[in-house]
Amino acid sequence: MKKPRPFYEQRRERRGFLRAGLAAAAASSGLAGCDALSSNETAVAVLRSAERLTNTVHRALGRRAMAQEFPPADIAPTFRPNGTTMPVGDIYAAMLASGFADWRLTVDGLVANPLELSLAQLQAMPSRTQITRHDCVEGWSCIGQWKGVRLSHVLNLAQLKPGAKYVVFHCLDRMEEDNEESLYYGSVDLDDAFHEQTLLAWELNGRPLPVENGAPLRARIERQLGYKQPKYLRRVQVVAGFGDIGAGKGGYWEDQGYNWYAGI
Amino acid sequence: MGELIYRHRLPVRIMHWVNVVCLVILLMSGLQIFNAHPALYWSEDSREGTKVLEITQKQADGQSRGVTRIGPFEFDTDGVLGNSRGADGMEPRAFPAWITIPGPQWLAMGRLWHFFFAWLLVANGVAYVLWTLFSGHLRRDLLPTRGEWHGIGRSLRDHLLLRHPRGEEARRYNVLQNIAYLTIVFGVLPLIVLGGWAMSPMMDSFVPGWVDWLGGRQAARTLHFGAAMLLVAFLAVHLFEVVITGLVNNLRSMITGYWRQPE
Numbered sequence: 001m002k003k004p005r006p007f008y009e010q011r012r013e014r015r016g017f018l019r020a021g022l023a024a025a026a027a028s029s030g031l032a033g034c035d036a037l038s039s040n041e042t043a044v045a046v047l048r049s050a051e052r053l054t055n056t057v058h059r060a061l062g063r064r065a066m067a068q069e070f071p072p073a074d075i076a077p078t079f080r081p082n083g084t085t086m087p088v089g090d091i092y093a094a095m096l097a098s099g100f101a102d103w104r105l106t107v108d109g110l111v112a113n114p115l116e117l118s119l120a121q122l123q124a125m126p127s128r129t130q131i132t133r134h135d136c137v138e139g140w141s142c143i144g145q146w147k148g149v150r151l152s153h154v155l156n157l158a159q160l161k162p163g164a165k166y167v168v169f170h171c172l173d174r175m176e177e178d179n180e181e182s183l184y185y186g187s188v189d190l191d192d193a194f195h196e197q198t199l200l201a202w203e204l205n206g207r208p209l210p211v212e213n214g215a216p217l218r219a220r221i222e223r224q225l226g227y228k229q230p231k232y233l234r235r236v237q238v239v240a241g242f243g244d245i246g247a248g249k250g251g252y253w254e255d256q257g258y259n260w261y262a263g264i
Numbered sequence: 265m266g267e268l269i270y271r272h273r274l275p276v277r278i279m280h281w282v283n284v285v286c287l288v289i290l291l292m293s294g295l296q297i298f299n300a301h302p303a304l305y306w307s308e309d310s311r312e313g314t315k316v317l318e319i320t321q322k323q324a325d326g327q328s329r330g331v332t333r334i335g336p337f338e339f340d341t342d343g344v345l346g347n348s349r350g351a352d353g354m355e356p357r358a359f360p361a362w363i364t365i366p367g368p369q370w371l372a373m374g375r376l377w378h379f380f381f382a383w384l385l386v387a388n389g390v391a392y393v394l395w396t397l398f399s400g401h402l403r404r405d406l407l408p409t410r411g412e413w414h415g416i417g418r419s420l421r422d423h424l425l426l427r428h429p430r431g432e433e434a435r436r437y438n439v440l441q442n443i444a445y446l447t448i449v450f451g452v453l454p455l456i457v458l459g460g461w462a463m464s465p466m467m468d469s470f471v472p473g474w475v476d477w478l479g480g481r482q483a484a485r486t487l488h489f490g491a492a493m494l495l496v497a498f499l500a501v502h503l504f505e506v507v508i509t510g511l512v513n514n515l516r517s518m519i520t521g522y523w524r525q526p527e
Contacts, residue, residue: 031367034289038366038373047376050383058466065469076309133309133481135465137371139301140310141481223466257372263466264379 048259055261063191067222070131070143079144079204081212082136084184087173087232095172100216105200109168109238111158119216123202125149130197136226137253137262146220148201152194154236160190163240166250167193169219170235175252186230186251187242187260188221197222200233225262227253269435271523276401279392280518286385287495289377292365294492295358296374302358304489308480316486319345319358328356382460389453396449405437406446412439428509430526448498452491459488 037043095103100119107115129147136142151167171184192198199220202209209215214231221228228251242248247255254260272280307314318333319341330346332339343349348360351368361367365377396402412419419439422428429438437445461467462475462484478484506514510526517523 031292031362031365034292034365034377035367038370038377044373044376047380050376050380053383054379061470065466066472067465067469068473068475070308074308076311080310133465135463135481137300137375139297139485140303141308143309223469225465253372259372259375259379264464 051259051261054264058263067132067197074143075131075145075205076142079213080142082226084173085212088177092172103216105233106235107154107158110161110164111238112161113159115158122149125153128199132222134226145205146199146201147203148199151198151200160238164238166239166242168237168239168242168245169230169233171230172232172234184230184252185246186228192221223263228262266525266527268522268524270521271517272521275395277518277521279388282388286381289365289381290385291492292363293374293377296364297378299358299369300371304486305482306479306486307482310482321346321356386457406442408439408442415439426508434526452494456488456491459484459491
């Protein structure tokens with residue numbers, strides 16, 4: 001005959017069921033609910049509405065506000081690279097081997113005077129040096145010193161045409177190794193493009209920009225997160241809209257679901 | 265049966281439940297965001313030497329184990345922190361899938377949830393503060409009287425012994441409740457919002473150098489996380505008190521407003 005189990009054991013078992021039930025209920029109602037909403041177009045559109053609100057409020061608070069600059073003592077010993085650290089492909093390898101002698105920056109789109117600029121031509125322009133904090137979307141920060149020409153100077157040389165609203169940065173590095181179409185790109189509005197601290201930088205911490213940080217030229221958009229500051233620049237395109245570029249969201253990471261406005 | 269009294273007015277009830285939704289989603293999506301760089305520092309940028317907390321993996325006997333380091337101390341937190349079960353078996357991640365929104369590692373989506381509900385929390389918080397000021401809720405219910413301050417020792421002892429006020433005395437918030445609510449509303453929540461703003465490079469630019477008041481951007485990130493943990497501690501005590509002083513009665517009072525006074 002089967003001996004009845006002690007009461008406390010039954011209770012423990014029941015508690016086990018209860019706990020499993022609660023966990024399942026929590027998982028299916030709460031978490032799984034949020035997971036389901038995360039792949040629901042309408043729900044995501046509602047969540048995304050906060051981005052425009054943030055952008056609008058930030059612009060109302062100050063379009064020209066300056067990012068904090070730091071004394072040389074605050075510069076980090078090594079500037080942490082992220083994303084691409086060595087672009088794949090023969091084109092970049094050849095440029096690197098020749099010291100970027102044949103590299104050119106194209107400035108085109110909605111401009112009256114398209115430009116093809118060599119590194120030497122850029123370096124002959126008036127420059128700005130700034131020690132700023134780079135904030136990655138992942139959460140870390142790193143302080144470094146950048147030297148470059150203000151993007152506003154280059155855009156003024158190119159002369160924007162009426163209707164220009166955004167500046168799109170096109171890069172040399174592909175994000176998927178075997179996909180030549182997966183070149184990095186990003187975009188900012190004209191407030192950020194013409195900002196005093198927005199640079200096309202060729203120097204980091206007093207030395208030529210290292211390959212892992214974007215040689216020969218990268219953008220510095222100091223009041224936005226790191227993914228808005230493209231490296232390995234090849235082309236600056238002035239546009240009225242970016243819906244027809246890439247997947248239409250204004251940048252490589254934006255096409256993957258990240259916010260276009262990355263001031264937070 | 266005690267007397268049924270109207271305890272919580274409609275605006276407070278609505279704002280309470282909006283808060284519940286916001287805080288749960290902000291906490292869980294915040295842990296998702298934390299997972300993208302599961303370390304905290306006490307400085308302007310992320311320097312190894314100023315690291316105060318890290319959730320990571322450690323190789324031991326050819327196996328990867330989840331560990332949590334707080335200052336110089338290391339704890340084996342395998343199974344929960346550092347290494348836990350996801351959709352595809354064990355995976356290296358700081359906080360486990362069952363406590364993050366969304367469940368899988370998905371930083372972009374975590375940020376969407378976080379920033380939407382951050383706005384809602386701030387709107388709700390501003391509405392609440394205005395309400396407490398103009399309805400008299402702050403003066404009448406939240407600020408302790410001189411007599412209540414003097415009774416703080418007794419109130420503390422009663423709480424620890426799980427003795428709760430009855431009758432007429434139970435109608436008012438007790439002094440420990442007052443202190444807890446005031447600290448959360450005017451201390452912890454503003455700190456968490458400030459810490460959040462300090463992490464925004466654009467917000468940092470509006471008043472040059474203000475982030476240094478918090479110890480720098482990475483210190484602000486640590487404060488933001490620490491304040492969130494204080495909120496979790498408050499919620500644990502709050503829920504405990506809700507349950508032991510009469511779950512159904514308390515829940516009804518926060519839904520319908522009516523609360524039965526214990527005899």
